[in-house]
Amino acid sequence: QVHLVESGGGVVQPGGSLRLSCAASGFTLTDFGMNWVRQAPGKGLEWVTFLRYDGKNQYFADSVKGRFTVSRDASKNTVFLQMSGLTAEDTAVYYCAKEGVSGGGLWPRHLDSWGQGTLVTVSS
């Protein structure tokens, strides 16, 4: 059974950095692309980034490009989201989500499993 657990959220000052983790179980990260999606308080869903199943390609929303990076540790079956230059607009619950197709194509696919999310608050 697929299980995703995010951690690393918290309160950070504007301009600061934070690293989120997503521990995966029930499947192998090297078979599926992974995404991060965020949701600001009371707002809708915003896609943040996609790391392709082979780890060779990653894509970002324009709102985070140049400030966020995504990586993984296959040996720990864990994905990371490194965030820097944080602003109040980055305040949100951050979800990691697994794509629904193994060995998927070049681009992100539908998301069939989601973690419970971790809250990031950017505030002084």
Add this chain to the structure above:
Amino acid sequence: DIVLTQSPGTLSLSPGERATLSCRASRALVSNYLAWYQQKPGQAPRLLIFGASNRAAGIPERFSGSGSGTDFTLTITRLEPEDFAVYYCHQYGSSPQVTFGGGTKVEIK
């Protein structure tokens, strides 16, 4: 980027009624790569439909998706109490950029 517009913003219905939710794309979607998710307060989204009309594993038959090109619909044939939630459409698969619609809230009338 492709913009997804969901309507209506809020749908007020009674249990047992039929719900019809719309999602319109700013340009035609490749291979009808359109998904629908349900989200309840305090919970993560749950995949309902992918590829415009394919039900995800474990999703009841009362949920169905249809449409192609730029116009897509999620239909819930008979609303159950647990179906009152927010629903999002999501386009994917045609470029690195992924977008979600703004959501439709289905509330109890």
